[in-house]
Amino acid sequence: MHAQSRQSVSFPLECDVLVVGGGINGAGIARDAAGRGLSVVLCEQHDLASHTSSSSSKLIHGGLRYLEHYEFGLVRKALIEREVLLRSAPHIMWPLRFVMPHAKGQRPAWLIRMGMFLYDHLARRELLPGSRALDLRRHAAGVPLKAEFKRGFVYSDGWVDDARLVVLNAMDAADKGAQIYTRTRCDSLERQGQQWQATLRRDDGHAVQVRARCVVNAAGPWVAQFLGEAAHVRSRKSVRLVKGSHIVVKRLFEHDHAYIFQNPDGRIVFAIPYERDFTLIGTTDVEYRGATEHVAISQEEIDYLCALSNRYFNQPITSSDVVWSYAGVRPLLEDAAADASAVTRDYQLDLNTEGAPLLSVFGGKITTFRKLAEEAVDMIAPVLGNQREAWTANACLPGGDLFAATPENRAVREFDAFVQGLQTQYAWLAPQLLRRYARAYGSRTHVLLKGRNKLEEMGEEIFSGLYAAEVDYLLRHEWANSAADILWRRSKLGLHFPKGSEAVLDAWLAARGQRSLQQTADEPQAASR
Template sequence: MSIASPPSGTTSINARQARDGDCDVLIVGGGINGCGIARDLAGRGWRVTLVEQDDLASHTSSSSTKLIHGGLRYLEYYEFGLVRKALQEREVLLKSAPHIMWPLRFVMPHDPSMRPAWLIRLGIFLYDHLARREVLPGSRGVDLRSHPVGAPLQQRYTRGFIYSDGWVDDARLVLLNALDARDRGAQVLTRTRCVAAQRDAQGWQVQLEGPGGARRSLRARALVNAAGPWAESFLRGVARPAGGEVLATRSLRLVKGSHIVVPRCFEHDHAYIFQNPDKRIIFAIPYEEDFTLMGTTDQELQGDPRGAAIDADEVAYLCEQASRYFTRPVRPSDVVWSYAGVRPLLDDESGDPSAVTRDYLLETSTLAVAGAPLLSIWGGKITTFRKLAEDAADEVGRMLGEARPAWTEPAPLPGGDLRGWIGTPRRPDTDFERFVSMLRSRHGWLPLALARRLARAYGARIDRVLGRAESLADLGTEVAPGLHEAEIRYLQREEWVTCADDLLWRRSKLGLHYSAAERQQVADWLAAHPLPTDDDMNDPTPETRSETACN
């Protein structure tokens, strides 16, 4: 049986969109905010084009702590509005994509030298009650001497607190928003830079530069600046009104957050939140079955965000703080992988980087003398992306003179609607397990580990990967352990994958499980099997590219 072919007509539709040129809204930035806004606007019927200079989620949005959370520590900074907004979004998101998001219980060992127990109890009480909960259980105290979560901890920690938040595959969350945007008519161009944007009374005249340096022009009625760490520099160097004056009115504070991954430190499924002497916190989270993820740091960043990387002091800091709690010390030599992301936080003149607000601000510019609308996105956090996108889409509609209703709150993300497999949804976590059971029932030839990985990655879209396969052989050559040609072709065809880093570190975390030789096998296969192109297509859409630099 042959590997499943792409849905008929998909590439030609995108090619026609690219050749049309004009759009209602051009969005610059393919992180969580840009893709979320593109999805929302496209679902309201606007003609949307999104451009991303690298791969989707290739910077900040794939380098988070990967939590859907209210931000317990923000209560200390009296950010009750932000925490409540984030808490309200937790369960909305968990219900929208149970394959990539799920509830997670957190353990906070009590260290009397950090914060008094009464203060922690008060904070957790507020955390439980600032927003309605339907899925997530409430908090409780725990005796660490007898509970399994106390086993990995030093004996001096005898009591603690357990509360709920959620986990998310951050890079795939971005990807699902981009997929939904494209399915609703948006054009998504990766590895395409906006190199010039000239504003006049009629709109924006934009120059785009795609892979290989190919350029084309586009006109947009409105421009959304969702460039993340580059949002300020985009306004200072690229987007200009006819008069040439600079549009930037805000300053970003770039804060680097780094994480380390070490072999699994504990056997249970809870995560830890540790209080540090510097009043910061770090998380220790079960990760990819065999590992523990630890982070994050907060360091001011100077220079180009593209060059952000973890340094030895940050590794030492994370290891030292984790070792204050775990019986078995965590050493720099234990680190098997690390990453650093740059948070583009709105500068509120806080002295401590940890105290800079994580809330967002939408800034509009529609002065009559300036012409076409401009919306800039400042700040934000991954948990509130959907609400940010909804607010941004409302604002774009207002600026364009046509309000269109919001729609995303009850809407599942691609792959998140499991009703065709399991019937009526009950709880996101148990719904996923029911889905895995049905998948195994229909495709008993799938090994359990592979079935669970594919279910987690693709949810209800899994049939697009499996096609009509009735055996592992029908999925084609196994390019690397558990990775078959059918899946790679799907990722090339529908998920904008052009090189090994896209596949191994953003669409999946298979790179963490593979040896260097196995990662090279994936890179070699992609280089030898570029996605076929149609002769009549000359635009830089992902369906038409054969080779491109990997970021």
């Protein structure tokens, strides 16, 4: 286990790699590079996972529908990564079975069977069961569906807490020496011989000068804008911005399977059990040309998702049933596809070596982030004289070492046994609360609870199940700075608390003069053991 410690820094900062962007790709690259012994600075203009990386469908999946677009290489790469990721962080990722109801007018059953056979066999599986046909009249998944859906198919993929995945990568990077600056924008970049001179500006106006041997542009939706405006570099590649929106409603079914629905317009939408009491429905695919900082679901998208849900489920929903929604812009690699839903989810890495190296990341999906990061560092490390081998395929993310220091199938299959062990060790805490801690923090639950032996030592209970001890942990170890960070990105507790809870928690933090304990304007933080 590790705790954060302050580390004085002389300015300007000097590093091997400056990573711009604190989404999943930037955090993953920072982690991989730091683990190979490169000195790393990462800056993110807002909070970690503020945008695209916390607005996904929250799935670790190969992408069954991508087979229709003949993206066999992308699907295979993602299928291989599914089980690598599940082993690395079994607390925030777990296997999930998906039910696809079949009806007349949809893709023929033989074609679906063939696609699922291919999906099962494109990559080796140890943790996930294969697909099979399903009689919905005899299965729990058929109960909430309309009577016309009598048969279907079931297959496996995985679930992920996407925002926490980003934070865990940043934590691992910091543990290996990386300096993580949140709420810090890269204002300018200038090549000076074989180095970059960068100006980073925090949201309090404080400027930090950085000299870096290499820059990684992982700015997501801003990748092209950053190249032109900050780095003054032209690129032959571009991204296509596609908005994906989701709605959350009260639970529509009792079982633990998810659904994948085929719409007559050819789109695929998921209905997923979410946060115990809810159902998550999405996503849409809409061309986007607005400001990337302020993305919101439209009424048209809400109506679309409600209508699709009503086509399948007995229980109808309307926009008034939506308890929460979110939208994000996916920076997809530009291709010739006319339909936004057909745009490739693959990625390309563009290395510019006209002076100090500049690597830009175009496209990608959350499932392949680790492989993308590995390939990115494979490209830049030799240029920087670093020959260390890739390492992340066989490493746990923070909290993922439930039973051993290396990834293993047992941690995925025996998660409930880990929870039971926590409940025995910390019997003075409510079992449901410990289960939530186990899912959020894994083995780092012991860090959260270190030195506490009774409920009174958890501090003030700000809301039901949210104690001061947990807030302090998030401030100290996870770069949380506000109620939104805590209630909507480090957790989804905002869904369970009363309306207005965000303002109450912000006032609670302000009354104590609290903000992130990891970082000050002059002292970025690295973890130390």
